[in-house]
Structure formats: C-alpha cells, structure tokens
Amino acid sequence: MQDQIMHGETILEVRGLTKIYPGGVVALDHVDLEFKAGEIHAILGENGAGKTTLMNILYGVLQPDEGEIYIRGKRVRFRSPLDAINLGIGMVHQQRRLVFAHTVLENIILGHPKAGRILDYKKIRRELEDLCRKYNFKIDLDARVWQLSAGEQQLVEIIRALYRGAKILILDEPTSVLTPIEAEAFLNALKSMSKEEIALVPFVTHKLPEVFAVSDRVTILRRGKVVKRIETKDATMTALAEYMVGREVLFTLTKPKVPLGEEILRVENLSALNDKGLPAIKNISFSIREGEILGIAGVSGNGQQELAEVLAGLRKAETGRIIFMGKDITNASVLERIRMGIGYIPSERLGVGVIGSFSLIENILMNLYYDKEFVNHGFINYKKVREYAEKIVSEFEVIAPSVNTKAAHLSGGNLQRLVLSRVIPRTSKLLIANLPTAGLDVAATESVRMRLLDCKKKGMGVLLISDDLDEVLQISDTIAPIYEGRFIKILPAEEAKKEVVGAMMTGAYSEGM
Amino acid sequence: MSRLEALRIKLERVPVLTGRQAVVISLFSIAFSFIIFSIFLFIEGANPIDAYANIFSFAFDPSLGLRTTLHRSLFLLFNTLAFIVPYTARLWNVGMEGQFYLGTIGAFAVAYSFPDLHPAILISLMLASGALFGAGYGALAGYLRGKLNVNEVVGCLMLNNIAFWLVYLLTVGGPWAGIAESTSKPLPQPARAPVIWYTPFTSYLVIAIAIVLFFFLSKSVIGYKIRVLGNSPTAAKHIGISGSRMYILVMTIGGAIAGLSGYHMWAGDPAFYMIPRPEAYKAIGDLTYWGIILGLVCLLNPIAAIPTSIFIGSIIVGATVLVRRLRLPFGLDVLFLGIISITFAAFQFFYLYKIRRMR
Numbered sequence: 001m002q003d004q005i006m007h008g009e010t011i012l013e014v015r016g017l018t019k020i021y022p023g024g025v026v027a028l029d030h031v032d033l034e035f036k037a038g039e040i041h042a043i044l045g046e047n048g049a050g051k052t053t054l055m056n057i058l059y060g061v062l063q064p065d066e067g068e069i070y071i072r073g074k075r076v077r078f079r080s081p082l083d084a085i086n087l088g089i090g091m092v093h094q095q096r097r098l099v100f101a102h103t104v105l106e107n108i109i110l111g112h113p114k115a116g117r118i119l120d121y122k123k124i125r126r127e128l129e130d131l132c133r134k135y136n137f138k139i140d141l142d143a144r145v146w147q148l149s150a151g152e153q154q155l156v157e158i159i160r161a162l163y164r165g166a167k168i169l170i171l172d173e174p175t176s177v178l179t180p181i182e183a184e185a186f187l188n189a190l191k192s193m194s195k196e197e198i199a200l201v202p203f204v205t206h207k208l209p210e211v212f213a214v215s216d217r218v219t220i221l222r223r224g225k226v227v228k229r230i231e232t233k234d235a236t237m238t239a240l241a242e243y244m245v246g247r248e249v250l251f252t253l254t255k256p257k258v259p260l261g262e263e264i265l266r267v268e269n270l271s272a273l274n275d276k277g278l279p280a281i282k283n284i285s286f287s288i289r290e291g292e293i294l295g296i297a298g299v300s301g302n303g304q305q306e307l308a309e310v311l312a313g314l315r316k317a318e319t320g321r322i323i324f325m326g327k328d329i330t331n332a333s334v335l336e337r338i339r340m341g342i343g344y345i346p347s348e349r350l351g352v353g354v355i356g357s358f359s360l361i362e363n364i365l366m367n368l369y370y371d372k373e374f375v376n377h378g379f380i381n382y383k384k385v386r387e388y389a390e391k392i393v394s395e396f397e398v399i400a401p402s403v404n405t406k407a408a409h410l411s412g413g414n415l416q417r418l419v420l421s422r423v424i425p426r427t428s429k430l431l432i433a434n435l436p437t438a439g440l441d442v443a444a445t446e447s448v449r450m451r452l453l454d455c456k457k458k459g460m461g462v463l464l465i466s467d468d469l470d471e472v473l474q475i476s477d478t479i480a481p482i483y484e485g486r487f488i489k490i491l492p493a494e495e496a497k498k499e500v501v502g503a504m505m506t507g508a509y510s511e512g513m
Numbered sequence: 514m515s516r517l518e519a520l521r522i523k524l525e526r527v528p529v530l531t532g533r534q535a536v537v538i539s540l541f542s543i544a545f546s547f548i549i550f551s552i553f554l555f556i557e558g559a560n561p562i563d564a565y566a567n568i569f570s571f572a573f574d575p576s577l578g579l580r581t582t583l584h585r586s587l588f589l590l591f592n593t594l595a596f597i598v599p600y601t602a603r604l605w606n607v608g609m610e611g612q613f614y615l616g617t618i619g620a621f622a623v624a625y626s627f628p629d630l631h632p633a634i635l636i637s638l639m640l641a642s643g644a645l646f647g648a649g650y651g652a653l654a655g656y657l658r659g660k661l662n663v664n665e666v667v668g669c670l671m672l673n674n675i676a677f678w679l680v681y682l683l684t685v686g687g688p689w690a691g692i693a694e695s696t697s698k699p700l701p702q703p704a705r706a707p708v709i710w711y712t713p714f715t716s717y718l719v720i721a722i723a724i725v726l727f728f729f730l731s732k733s734v735i736g737y738k739i740r741v742l743g744n745s746p747t748a749a750k751h752i753g754i755s756g757s758r759m760y761i762l763v764m765t766i767g768g769a770i771a772g773l774s775g776y777h778m779w780a781g782d783p784a785f786y787m788i789p790r791p792e793a794y795k796a797i798g799d800l801t802y803w804g805i806i807l808g809l810v811c812l813l814n815p816i817a818a819i820p821t822s823i824f825i826g827s828i829i830v831g832a833t834v835l836v837r838r839l840r841l842p843f844g845l846d847v848l849f850l851g852i853i854s855i856t857f858a859a860f861q862f863f864y865l866y867k868i869r870r871m872r
C-alpha cells in the first residue's frame with residue numbers, strides 16, 4: 001500500500017496557507033510549516049492566533065483561500081475530513097467524540113472502513129492488541145468508555161486514529177482536561193509514540209510547561225502568522241510566553257501623568273462561575289481610582305471574561321461585593337450600572353458590541369434608548385439621534401459612507417471605533433474594556449489605546465483586560481496578572497518587569513523570580 | 514488526484530439584505546413557481562397562460578371572486594402580522610391557528626351573551642374580547658418560552674391542538690350547537706360586520722394595524738428593544754434589555770392580532786356568520802400558517818405584507834376555477850398553493866447566500 005516512512009521524513013508540509021473570513025478577518029497569513037516523522041512539533045498561540053483555523057484546514061473542515069498542502073511531497077486538496085483521514089491525518093479533539101455506553105473496541109471500529117458490514121471481532125482484536133503492544137499503550141479493549149478516566153479516553157481517540165492509519169496526529173489542547181497525574185502518563189505515551197514513524201502535532205494555549213517538556217520543536221503563531229520556529233532545547237519558557245503574547249511594540253504612547261483621585265470601584269473577595277458551572281474567578285479583590293488604568297494581563301480563558309461580565313452585571317457573583325462610588329452594586333441590573341456611568345466594551349465586536357444588520361445610528365442608539373432626552377412619548381426622536389450619531393461618529397473617526405450604513409459593512413478597526421463611540425461618550429465613571437485591541441491592525445490598535453488614555457485624562461477609571469502583555473505594560477498604571485481565576489499579584493506599572501508578568505500569566509511564575 | 518479537486522461553486526453569506534434584493538428574489542420565486550406549475554397544467558392538458566388568466570380574472574372580478582379574495586387576503590394579513598411581531602424578536606409564532614380559534618371563542622361568547630346590544634357596541638366588544646382571548650393564548654406560549662424556556666414552536670403547536678378541540682367542544686353538541694349538524698348557532702344580526710366597498714370593515718382595521726405596527730417596530734423604544742433582541746440576544750443583554758419580558762410581550766401582541774382574525778373570518782363573510790363544521794373551520798385554521806411564509810418573504814415589513822397577502826389570497830380564491838371552470842382534476846388548486854409556498858421557502862436561501870463560481 002504505502003512504502004515505509006523514514007524517521008525524519010517530512011510527512012506533511014503546508015506552504016503559503018492563507019485564510020480570510022468574510023468580513024476581511026485574516027485568520028492565517030501565508031503560513032509555512034513542516035511536520036516530520038518521529039517528532040513532537042507543538043504549535044503555540046493564544047486564542048485568535050489562528051490555531052483553530054489551521055487545525056480545521058489540516059483536517060479538511062475548512063478550505064484555505066490560498067496556499068498548498070503536501071503529504072509526503074504530493075500536493076493534496078481536502079474537500080472534507082474524510083479526505084484528510086484517508087490520507088493519514090488523525091485528529092484528537094478537545095471534546096471527546098466517543099460513544100460512552102460502548103466498549104473501547106466498539107468505539108475504535110465505529111465508522112472504520114476496514115470493519116465492513118460484518119464485523120470480524122477476532123481479527124480486529126488481534127490487530128488492536130498488536131497496535132497497543134507496538135506503542136506500549138495499556139488499555140482494556142472491553143471496558144466501557146464511561147468507566148475510563150479522561151486520559152484513557154484520550155488514548156482511545158488516539159488508538160482510533162492510529163488504527164485508521166494516521167501518520168500525523170493533531171492534538172487539540174491535549175492536556176487541558178487531564179489531571180496532573182493523567183497528563184504525565186499521557187505525555188509519556190506521546191513520547192514513546194514519537195519514537196515510531198509518526199508526527200505528533202499538539203496545539204497549545206494553556207499549560208505551557210507540560211507540552212514544553214515533551215516537544216522537540218515549537219512553532220509560535222500570532223495573529224495568523226508564524227512568528228517563531230525554534231527547537232525546544234534552545235528555548236526557554238519565558239521566551240516562548242513572550243513570543244506567544246507579545247506583539248511588535250508600536251511607537252510609544254506617552255502615558256499622561258494624571259493624579260489618581262477618589263476610589264471609584266472596590267471589589268472584595270469576588271467569585272463567580274463560568275458557563276459550565278465551574279469556578280472561573282476565585283476571591284478576587286482590587287480597587288480602581290479616578291484616572292487609573294488597571295490592566296489585567298492574562299492568556300484568554302483564565303477568568304477575565306467572567307470577571308468583566310460580573311462587573312458589567314451580566315453574570316452573577318457567587319461571593320463577594322462590588323462597591324461603586326460607595327454604593328453596593330453587586331446585585332444591580334445592567335441598565336442601572338450603565339445609568340450610573342459604567343461602560344462595557346465587550347470582547348466580541350460583531351454580534352455583541354455591534355449589530356451588523358443595524359445602521360450606525362441604530363447601533364449608537366443602543367446607549368441612548370433608555371435616555372429621556374432622545375425619546376418622545378415612547379417613540380425615538382430619530383432626528384436628535386441622527387444629529388448625535390453624526391457628531392460622535394466623526395469625533396471617533398468611524399469611516400463610513402453615512403450614518404445609515406449597515407455596520408456589517410465596516411472593517412474590524414472601524415467596528416471597534418463604532419463600539420467605542422457608542423460606549424465611551426455615555427460613560428462617566430468607569431470603563432471596562434475587554435480585549436479592546438484584539439485582532440486590530442497597528443493603526444486601529446493605536447487609536448483604541450489613545451481613547452483609553454483619553455478616558456484616563458478625563459478622570460475616569462479604566463479596567464483594561466488584555467492578553468497582549470506589551471499593551472498592558474504600556475498604558476496601565478497598575479497591573480494584575482491573572483492565572484486560573486486568581487490575581488497572582490497586583491503591582492504598580494513601574495515595578496512590573498515584563499518577564500515576571502509574562503511568567504505570572506502563563507503559570508510559569510515561581511517565588512523569587 | 515482529480516477526486517480531490519475542490520468544488521467549483523462557493524456559497525457566500527450575504528451580510529445584509531436590502532429590501533430591493535428581497536423584492537427581486539421574491540419575484541423570481543413567484544416566476545419559478547408559475548413555471549413549475551405550468552408543467553403540471555401542461556400534463557393535465559390545460560393551456561397554462563389561459564389557466565393563469567382565468568385564475569386572476571376570477572379572483573379580481575367584482576361580480577365573482579373579489580369579495581372572497583379581499584376577505585381571505587386580509588385574513589392572511591392578520592395572521593402574517595401575528596407572525597411578524599414575535600419573529601422580530603426571533604420567536605417562531607406558529608400558534609396563530611390556536612390564537613385564531615381562541616379569538617373566535619372570545620368574539621362569539623360576547624355575541625351569544627349580549628345579542629341585543631347596539632351593533633357598534635356589540636361589535637367593539639366582540640373585537641376586544643377576541644383580541645383579549647388571542648392575546649392570553651399567545652402570552653401563554655410566550656410565558657412558557659420566556660420564563661421556563663420551553664421551545665415556543667412546541668408550545669404553540671400543542672396549544673393549537675387544544676384550541677381546536679375547545680371550539681369543537683363548544684359547537685359540536687355543545688352549548689353553542691346550532692340546528693344544523695355540527696355547526697354553531699348563527700351570529701345574531703347586529704354582530705355581523707358591516708361591509709365597506711366589497712369587504713368587511715375589519716379589512717381596513719387590519720391595514721391600519723399594519724401601518725401602526727410598521728411605525729411601532731421601526732420607531733418606538735419598545736420596537737427597538739424587540740429588534741435588538743431579535744438580532745442579537747447577547748447584545749440585548751449587554752444593554753439591559755430583558756429577554757423574558759420581551760418574549761411575553763411580543764407573543765401577547767401577536768396573539769391579540771391573530772385573535773382579531775376570529776371575528777373578521779366568521780362575521781365578515783356572509784357564507785358563514787357562524788362557526789362551520791370542524792373540517793371547515795380547521796381548513797380556515799390551516800390558512801393561518803401562510804402567515805409564517807408571508808412574514809418571512811416580506812422580511813418582517815408589515816407594510817410589504819399587505820400586497821403579498823393580497824397576492825396569495827387571490828390565488829387561494831382564484832385557483833378554485835381550475836377545478837370548477839376548467840374542469841381540471843380536483844386538488845390541482847391546492848397543489849399550486851403548495852408549490853408557491855415551497856418555492857417561497859426554498860428561495861429564502863438566497864436571502865442568506867449568494868452563489869459564486871470559484872476562479
């Protein structure tokens with residue numbers, strides 16, 4: 001069938017891979033990669049770096065707009081995951097795709113072409129036992145999947161892929177759902193697997209140290225581009241973290257000197273759950289004063305989103321209190337908070353910050369509709385709204401043919417300017433900005449940061465949530481690195497060293513660094 | 514290797530659909546359904562052009578179909594509006610049938626209880642009661658969705674079934690049973706709808722409602738809240754709009770409008786002036802589902818719903834000539850309506866996607 005693969009042979013290669021989503025978001029920008037047999041080649045990147053897109057392209061779920069994929073030197077095109085599977089690509093998803101009531105063996109042969117219509121259990125069992133012996137896997141083929149630990153379930157997925165003839169295994173966040181002991185066993189299994197002639201490609205955002213320990217080679221993606229290729233033996237953890245979250249430093253903004261005023265917000269022992277009902281933020285306490293920018297630095301998914309939502313009134317606090325201007329607002333509604341002068345810039349632009357099928361006027365109305373000034377007897381005073389919108393749109397430099405343009409036609413940077421123009425002028429005290437520059441180009445990023453500094457100058461408090469460490473260091477007065485729902489420390493910007501904060505937010509920090 | 518060649522056709526999502534594009538797509542879908550139906554006419558040995566000419570000349574002839582055309586069309590308009598309001602918040606009101614039955618019960622209960630009132634008062638009370646009953650029934654589905662998160666489609670369909678049997682219980686051998694078998698007592702004289710230019714006054718009422726709704730949805734604060742919720746529940750939450758309260762509100766409004774159609778239907782057509790036999794009132798109840806298709810085709814614009822309803826109403830009434838006048842097989846008229854509804858639904862695809870050929 002296929003000739004033997006040699007150790008070190010390039011199994012999969014991609015050249016110039018580019019994917020642009022409708023709306024102009026460049027998810028992948030001319031990515032070149034090579035995966036060799038017998039290697040563990042980790043792909044690192046934060047959320048939004050293009051990892052998921054790359055994974056989906058390699059597995060045939062998405063088609064690239066540009067670029068070529070080669071398997072063992074031959075150009076291929078995947079129309080669907082089936083094409084990818086048939087050409088030897090296996091995928092282990094973060095969410096297990098197993099039938100829990102079935103046995104391991106039944107799960108492995110489910111949908112397997114070799115199984116045919118009549119199952120030859122004896123032959124299949126023999127082949128699987130050989131396979132397990134070869135890779136030194138220990139698993140009971142007759143156990144029901146629900147009886148297995150998360151690590152064993154992951155192994156089942158791997159065996160399934162290998163049994164289908166996978167020569168390259170893509171692993172999506174392989175250790176994220178495993179306990180430390182399971183993870184160790186699993187990583188050992190990976191190591192012994194890589195001695196055979198297959199390529200292993202874990203994609204990683206969180207839990208850097210573990211994957212770092214086993215990989216041979218690391219490629220770091222940022223904003224759809226490969227920013228670094230490095231052999232693991234030459235890399236350090238902090239350097240990797242920096243490549244992952246850092247960004248080319250823009251021309252420096254001058255942070256205006258503003259004397260910090262009264263305390264605006266005080267948060268005491270705040271805890272909240274995520275959508276799955278698991279603790280997302282744990283006993284967080286902090287305060288923000290007038291003219292202060294508090295930067296929360298962290299890799300996405302460490303509780304920042306939940307924290308922002310609790311402060312904006314979108315998520316319930318499990319414990320703790322939120323004191324705003326001396327008043328307890330822990331249980332205040334969203335609208336009450338908006339009226340008190342709290343503004344929230346959500347991380348998601350289209351669909352949350354902005355409604356695509358609405359015109360600019362109607363979008364700006366999202367922060368006016370509750371205000372008597374713009375309403376006559378239950379009807380919106382569109383003349384007044386239009387005047388206001390035209391003024392504010394030009395002030396915030398939203399580039400659009402007119403205020404009647406549908407927001408869906410705006411580009412990323414313009415969309416964010418629209419969100420800012422909607423929220424900031426209607427916010428008097430506290431601005432919560434959740435990933436305000438994520439996915440924006442250099443110029444748009446710059447203008448957003450300027451707006452945040454403007455707010456500071458006007459004496460507002462700003463809570464900046466960002467996974468871009470440079471950004472946080474550049475414009476914050478106080479920095480709180482967050483990891484797994486906790487602030488590791490709260491430190492003044494002058495005392496924050498980049499390496500230390502980077503280590504804190506990736507879990508690589510140990511006392512005395 | 515050729516097996517792996519990428520597909521040559523690519524679908525692209527249309528970010529925003531303009532009203533003009535929607536009109537063009539709808540016209541294409543109508544033309545398409547006419548072409549498809551022509552094949553069937555041809556197979557049956559009829560001349561398609563002749564058949565279509567007959568359909569529309571009958572439907573709009575003042576001495577023949579015009580009265581029924583207008584009456585049925587505006588009945589459709591009631592139910593289209595009843596769909597549009599909840600769907601603006603992206604709630605599927607498929608409960609117009611039940612709300613229409615409840616509206617019928619509400620209106621007839623008043624008429625049978627106070628048959629001697631002055632017509633103006635009696636009719637006003639009937640309308641109010643019909644709207645109230647329909648609104649309550651809609652609100653029930655809205656409450657189940659808004660507070661208890663019961664899917665509104667399931668809730669509505671079950672409520673429809675209950676409503677059908679409620680009417681049955683009242684008419685077939687029940688307290689409202691008439692002399693004829695399985696129908697209700699006739700409506701008292703003062704309860705019947707006065708006719709203004711070929712059509713009962715309620716037809717003008719529903720057109721007025723359409724215009725009011727247009728301004729309500731596009732200009733009022735509540736209308737704005739409904740639209741934000743419909744376009745993005747997450748965005749609505751972020752600016753302090755309560756989903757559950759809005760869901761109850763839109764279903765109440767929708768139910769009230771569908772409830773009004775109960776009076777319009779039975780008190781507006783001299784062929785009825787009562788609740789007919791179960792299969793007959795069920796057939797009318799089935800017409801309410803046109804509201805879904807018409808509402809979607811009109812992109813939820815209440816004013817655009819007026820001509821669209823009249824177009825479909827004219828075919829509902831006019832297509833009967835295929836059987837009666839052209840002696841074509843029974844059921845061909847229903848087939849035509851089926852083809853139109855399915856092509857309308859299928860062409861919705863082009864509201865969302867553009868087909869583009871890859872280089």
